[in-house]
Amino acid sequence: xxxxxxxxxxxxxxxxxxxxxxxxxxxxxxxxxxxxxxxxxxxxxxxxxxxxxxxxxxxxxxxxxxxxxxxxxxxxxxxxxxxxxxxxxxxxxxxxxxxxxx
Amino acid sequence: xxxxxxxxxxxxxxxxxxxxxxxxxxxxxxxxxxxxxxxxxxxxxxxxxxxxxxxxxxxxxxxxxxxxxxxxxxxxxxxxxxxxxxxxxxxxxxxxxxxxxxxxxxxxxxxxxxxxxxxxxxxxxxxxxxxxxxxxxxxxxxxxxxxxxxxxxxxxxxxxxxxxxxxxxxxxxxxxxxxxxxxxxxxxxxxxxxxxxxxxxxxxxxxxxxxxxxxxxxxxxxxxxxxxxxxxxxxxxxxxxxxxxxxxxxxxxxxxxxxxxxxxxxxxxxxxxxxxxxxxxxxxxxxxxxxxxxxxxxxxxxxxxxxxxxxxxxxxxxxxxxxxxxxxxxxxxxxxxxxxxxxxxxxxxxxxxxxxxxxxxxxxxxxxxxxxxxxxxxxxxxxxxxxxxxxxxxxxxxxxxxxxxxxxxxxxxxxxxxxxxxxxxxxxxxxxxxxx
Numbered sequence: 448x449x450x451x452x453x454x455x456x457x458x459x460x461x462x463x464x465x466x467x468x469x470x471x472x473x474x475x476x477x478x479x480x481x482x483x484x485x486x487x488x489x490x491x492x493x494x495x496x497x498x499x500x501x502x503x504x505x506x507x508x509x510x511x512x513x514x515x516x517x518x519x520x521x522x523x524x525x526x527x528x529x530x531x532x533x534x535x536x537x538x539x540x541x542x543x544x545x546x547x548x549x
Numbered sequence: 550x551x552x553x554x555x556x557x558x559x560x561x562x563x564x565x566x567x568x569x570x571x572x573x574x575x576x577x578x579x580x581x582x583x584x585x586x587x588x589x590x591x592x593x594x595x596x597x598x599x600x601x602x603x604x605x606x607x608x609x610x611x612x613x614x615x616x617x618x619x620x621x622x623x624x625x626x627x628x629x630x631x632x633x634x635x636x637x638x639x640x641x642x643x644x645x646x647x648x649x650x651x652x653x654x655x656x657x658x659x660x661x662x663x664x665x666x667x668x669x670x671x672x673x674x675x676x677x678x679x680x681x682x683x684x685x686x687x688x689x690x691x692x693x694x695x696x697x698x699x700x701x702x703x704x705x706x707x708x709x710x711x712x713x714x715x716x717x718x719x720x721x722x723x724x725x726x727x728x729x730x731x732x733x734x735x736x737x738x739x740x741x742x743x744x745x746x747x748x749x750x751x752x753x754x755x756x757x758x759x760x761x762x763x764x765x766x767x768x769x770x771x772x773x774x775x776x777x778x779x780x781x782x783x784x785x786x787x788x789x790x791x792x793x794x795x796x797x798x799x800x801x802x803x804x805x806x807x808x809x810x811x812x813x814x815x816x817x818x819x820x821x822x823x824x825x826x827x828x829x830x831x832x833x834x835x836x837x838x839x840x841x842x843x844x845x846x847x848x849x850x851x852x853x854x855x856x857x858x859x860x861x862x863x864x865x866x867x868x869x870x871x872x873x874x875x876x877x878x879x880x881x882x883x884x885x886x887x888x889x890x891x892x893x894x895x896x897x898x899x900x901x902x903x904x905x906x907x908x909x910x911x912x913x914x915x916x917x918x919x920x921x922x923x924x925x926x927x928x929x930x931x932x933x934x935x936x937x938x939x940x941x942x943x944x945x946x947x948x949x950x951x952x953x954x955x956x957x958x959x960x961x962x963x964x965x966x967x968x969x970x971x972x973x974x975x976x977x978x979x980x981x982x983x984x985x
Binding site for chain 1: 558559625626627628690753756757758760762822823824825892895896899900903904905907908909910911912
């Protein structure tokens with residue numbers, strides 16, 4: 448398993464407390480870069496000015512820092528592309544009661 | 550890659566939660582006072598106990614909830630810093646003393662105590678306005694929510710300034726308080742302050758909680774702008790006691806903005822990704838029929854007393870007030886309170902653990918049955934009071950009071966429930982996946 452895949456797996460434990468679905472299944476994690484001793488994650492929020500945004504960001508940072516204590520971890524927001532429900536995984540869609548994506 | 554500033558921190562627990570926890574006492578008080586409804590209730594809208602009941606709901610429950618919720622929203626969502634938490638706590642303390650004093654004084658029609666309570670209320674509203682206006686001025690995120698909250702704040706100041714002059718009218722007989730003046734004051738408070746604030750806050754919360762794709766739209770701007778213009782027009786003309794055609798026209802104009810808002814909300818709901826509605830979605834959906842019925846009954850009240858006894862001219866106005874204040878405003882506030890309180894408690898208890906250890910989710914902090922009971926009772930109470938008013942049945946109005954009081958108790962229970970230890974320790978799906 449590559450380190451990026453391990454990071455993605457670890458991020459499954461960062462859960463949106465409002466929806467009860469993790470940030471990966473919600474499609475909020477846009478990019479994971481692992482180079483040398485650096486881990487960089489770009490993620491977004493489900494809505495503009497989401498008050499959970501800073502909490503999710505801090506939780507992702509804490510989660511990765513505990514998993515890779517010898518790495519420099521950076522997690523930042525990006526709002527391009529804008530998040531849409533089409534980014535939710537099949538599992539997330541099922542939890543929200545949405546039909547499978549076409 | 551476009552970076553936007555991360556959302557700001559929530560204000561301290563002690564600034565927001567006391568207001569939200571104490572607000573339902575206003576609803577319980579109003580419900581209990583409705584048990585004392587008598588023949589005067591159907592005759593005059595300014596009967597002392599009716600004035601007390603309306604202010605117990607409007608100032609005690611609705612305004613207190615909105616103040617608490619807006620301290621949270623202004624800072625955490627709009628990025629406008631509350632410049633003094635101490636001043637906010639002082640404002641809350643003054644408000645929660647002033648409201649019961651005013652309601653008690655109005656019930657007894659003791660103008661000296663009403664004047665004292667009015668002065669305290671003026672202090673509370675002034676402090677709130679200073680805190681909210683500076684936060685709005687510093688807000689890093691501008692948009693329709695910011696615009697609507699600013700309009701609502703203006704509505705609050707005008708409505709309150711209007712009401713404050715009545716201390717002089719009652720005490721020194723400066724001018725007679727006519728039905729037109731009462732109507733203007735009530736609409737400035739109900740629609741100019743509570744209504745516009747609720748419309749604008751819903752534009753943020755409804756898409757956020759229902760996971761609706763946010764597409765740029767002019768509809769919310771049009772809805773809030775039209776409502777603000779209409780209520781200004783309404784309050785400017787009504788004091789001059791216009792005839793029925795003008796009153797009906799003004800009532801119709803007043804329905805346009807909320808109708809545009811309701812259209813946008815329904816359209817958004819149809820696009821939502823969260824198919825199973827949570828308490829906020831259900832409360833919003835329950836509020837919409839109340840708004841529609843309030844519009845219909847409001848036009849009836851503007852006509853006069855259609856299909857009812859001319860000797861009891863307050864019937865339609867009471868029904869209109871019950872549907873608008875108890876039903877529409879009430880249901881919306883139930884939804885907002887029951888989302889904000891568990892969210893803040895979750896932040897207080899679990900934010901620091903998130904990402905480091907499995908933590909409960911917000912749904913583990915709530916009692917869904919109690920939430921639905923509170924919503925159901927408050928909506929049912931408003932329909933019962935409205936039906937009783939239209940039918941001229943004091944029995945129904947008193948029954949509505951009992952239901953309102955029970956709704957207020959259920960709401961209090963649902964809010965306090967979130968303070969209990971999380972009743973589930975199940976791990977959310979993501980946490981389970983990461984540990985396997």
